[in-house]
Amino acid sequence: MKVLVAVKRVIDYNVKVRVKPDNTGVDLANVKMAMNPFCEIAVEEAVRLKEKGVASEIVVVSIGPKACQEQIRTALALGADRGIHIETDEEVQSLEAAKLLKSVVEKEEPKLVILGKQSIDSDNNQTGQMLAALTGMGQGTFASEVVVEGEKVNVTREVDGGLMTVALNLPAVVTTDLRLNEPRYASLPNIMKAKKKPLDAMTPADLGVELAPRLSTLKVEAPASRQAGVKVADVAELVDKLKNEAKVI
Amino acid sequence: MSILVIAEHDNSELKQATLNVVAAAKAIGGDIDVLVAGENCGAVGEAAAKAEGVNKVLVADNAAYGHFLGENLGELVAEVGKGYSHILAAAGTTGKDFMPRVAALLDVAQVSDIMRVESEDTFVRPIYAGNAIATVKSADSIKVITVRPTAFDPVAGEGGSASVEQLDVVKDAGLSTFVGEELAKSDRPDLGSAGIVVSGGRGMQNGDNFKMLEQVADLMGAAVGASRAAVDAGFVPNDMQVGQTGKIVAPQLYIAVGISGAIQHLAGMSDSKVIVAINKDEEAPIFQVADYGLVADLFEAVPQLEEELKKVL
Numbered sequence: 001m002k003v004l005v006a007v008k009r010v011i012d013y014n015v016k017v018r019v020k021p022d023n024t025g026v027d028l029a030n031v032k033m034a035m036n037p038f039c040e041i042a043v044e045e046a047v048r049l050k051e052k053g054v055a056s057e058i059v060v061v062s063i064g065p066k067a068c069q070e071q072i073r074t075a076l077a078l079g080a081d082r083g084i085h086i087e088t089d090e091e092v093q094s095l096e097a098a099k100l101l102k103s104v105v106e107k108e109e110p111k112l113v114i115l116g117k118q119s120i121d122s123d124n125n126q127t128g129q130m131l132a133a134l135t136g137m138g139q140g141t142f143a144s145e146v147v148v149e150g151e152k153v154n155v156t157r158e159v160d161g162g163l164m165t166v167a168l169n170l171p172a173v174v175t176t177d178l179r180l181n182e183p184r185y186a187s188l189p190n191i192m193k194a195k196k197k198p199l200d201a202m203t204p205a206d207l208g209v210e211l212a213p214r215l216s217t218l219k220v221e222a223p224a225s226r227q228a229g230v231k232v233a234d235v236a237e238l239v240d241k242l243k244n245e246a247k248v249i
Numbered sequence: 250m251s252i253l254v255i256a257e258h259d260n261s262e263l264k265q266a267t268l269n270v271v272a273a274a275k276a277i278g279g280d281i282d283v284l285v286a287g288e289n290c291g292a293v294g295e296a297a298a299k300a301e302g303v304n305k306v307l308v309a310d311n312a313a314y315g316h317f318l319g320e321n322l323g324e325l326v327a328e329v330g331k332g333y334s335h336i337l338a339a340a341g342t343t344g345k346d347f348m349p350r351v352a353a354l355l356d357v358a359q360v361s362d363i364m365r366v367e368s369e370d371t372f373v374r375p376i377y378a379g380n381a382i383a384t385v386k387s388a389d390s391i392k393v394i395t396v397r398p399t400a401f402d403p404v405a406g407e408g409g410s411a412s413v414e415q416l417d418v419v420k421d422a423g424l425s426t427f428v429g430e431e432l433a434k435s436d437r438p439d440l441g442s443a444g445i446v447v448s449g450g451r452g453m454q455n456g457d458n459f460k461m462l463e464q465v466a467d468l469m470g471a472a473v474g475a476s477r478a479a480v481d482a483g484f485v486p487n488d489m490q491v492g493q494t495g496k497i498v499a500p501q502l503y504i505a506v507g508i509s510g511a512i513q514h515l516a517g518m519s520d521s522k523v524i525v526a527i528n529k530d531e532e533a534p535i536f537q538v539a540d541y542g543l544v545a546d547l548f549e550a551v552p553q554l555e556e557e558l559k560k561v562l
Contacts, residue, residue: 166425166426
């Protein structure tokens with residue numbers, strides 16, 4: 001079966017985020033970018049499904065500026081077969097991303113679509129569920145285990161208070177949580193091979209989707225910082241302060 | 250304006266997060282209705298009717314909603330919610346699952362995890378794991394919003410007298426079925442709503458050592474949490490994780506034991522009223538946010554803490 005994986009280019013998770021002095025956003029100039037960590041887990045899961053003989057072809061798609069092709073090439077080096085780049089320099093919000101992915105789903109007809117549960121920049125946690133709703137598919141969100149059995153996929157989900165398993169009819173959407181797998185690193189020969197794998201570029205207009213953002217960001221600020229308090233000498237002093245100064249016990 | 254709040258519950262009890270979300274709805278202003286969708290959830294509907302500020306409770310009681318499957322809830326909430334100006338739910342794993350479906354079915358954007366209401370169409374939310382705070386304005390006619398419960402003080406759970414109305418809207422999308430669940434059983438308070446949280450990090454060295462924290466927690470009626478490092482090391486299960494990728498907590502007192510204070514952990518607990526850090530590394534970043542820091546070996550300090558607490562509690 002064909003698996004479609006969506007990946008997003010974001011600021012590298014190791015980079016300390018700095019808010020721009022004019023409060024219009026986060027400073028991305030000369031900042032290291034990388035594939036969103038939850039998307040890496042999505043690619044890894046697809047590759048493992050292929051290694052198990054469950055998936056036959058992995059198509060990876062990314063939306064954004066030209067530079068997104070780096071992340072598509074990374075996914076191809078990790079084991080995806082083919083890439084699709086939907087190129088735009090505009091801001092793409094979750095609903096629009098879901099509409100773009102819907103048109104890719106209609107063209108490619110994958111049995112399974114795997115996405116990260118959220119991107120570490122906008123932290124929305126929306127696109128997978130929106131895509132599932134727009135395409136009329138079931139969704140296994142925050143997955144920690146994915147088992148394909150015939151025309152169904154069983155997804156174990158990380159929910160508040162524990163784990164929950166659902167069975168979804170295929171085709172379905174799965175969004176990944178952290179403990180689904182540990183992504184591998186691409187080997188040098190595979191990075192070289194990935195350069196020759198096919199990568200189609202298209203625009204939102206080619207897919208018949210008009211970008212019309214509904215949300216506008218009025219300002220972005222640094223969070224209020226907490227001040228360091230005092231050091232206490234021992235446990236007795238700590239308990240005394242908690243009881244008599246902070247009055248929280 | 251009219252606001253629909255989707256209740257968070259387990260078919261028998263209304264979760265406190267619902268009261269936090271009603272508080273967010275009050276900050277927006279307008280009539281507030283609460284939708285309770287579940288199976289055999291009549292008691293939840295009664296409880297919701299007592300919440301302060303609620304106008305009407307709608308109960309959709311059907312097997313299709315018993316396990317809160319996102320596909321079914323999405324269709325139900327989109328149908329019931331289309332007559333409202335705002336649809337709000339707690340940003341827990343249930344709300345995060347079905348609300349984007351609602352938004353997509355209504356062809357509107359969703360504003361996720363809001364921490365503050367600026368006006369009826371403008372909201373404040375964290376981005377980049379809380380390292381930046383965005384003020385976002387929605388141009389949609391229906392605002393679909395998930396709310397960070399700990400960012401709003403709950404309304405009173407008693408004293409209200411809303412009417413309760415049964416809905417016979419049954420939406421079974423037929424896309425998914427419930428297979429099973431493994432929920433952690435605990436007599437301790439829920440991590441997300443506990444007044445005191447005691448958390449352990451990689452410094453705990455193994456899962457057995459968390460018993461020390463549990464003893465301290467039980468003395469104070471506290472919940473026990475953990476850092477992602479402790480979860481990734483396999484000491485404790487993931488549902489104990491406090492942080493951007495786990496639970497966001499804001500208790501009166503947060504005691505961090507053997508936790509260095511990675512950014513992703515701080516994003517989950519830095520709204521706590523009082524923070525205590527116990528760590529042997531004087532340079533640990535956790536001390537930069539702690540109101541009271543104790544530089545000590547936790548294996549000596551935690552048993553001492555238990556003894557001292559026994560004296561005063």
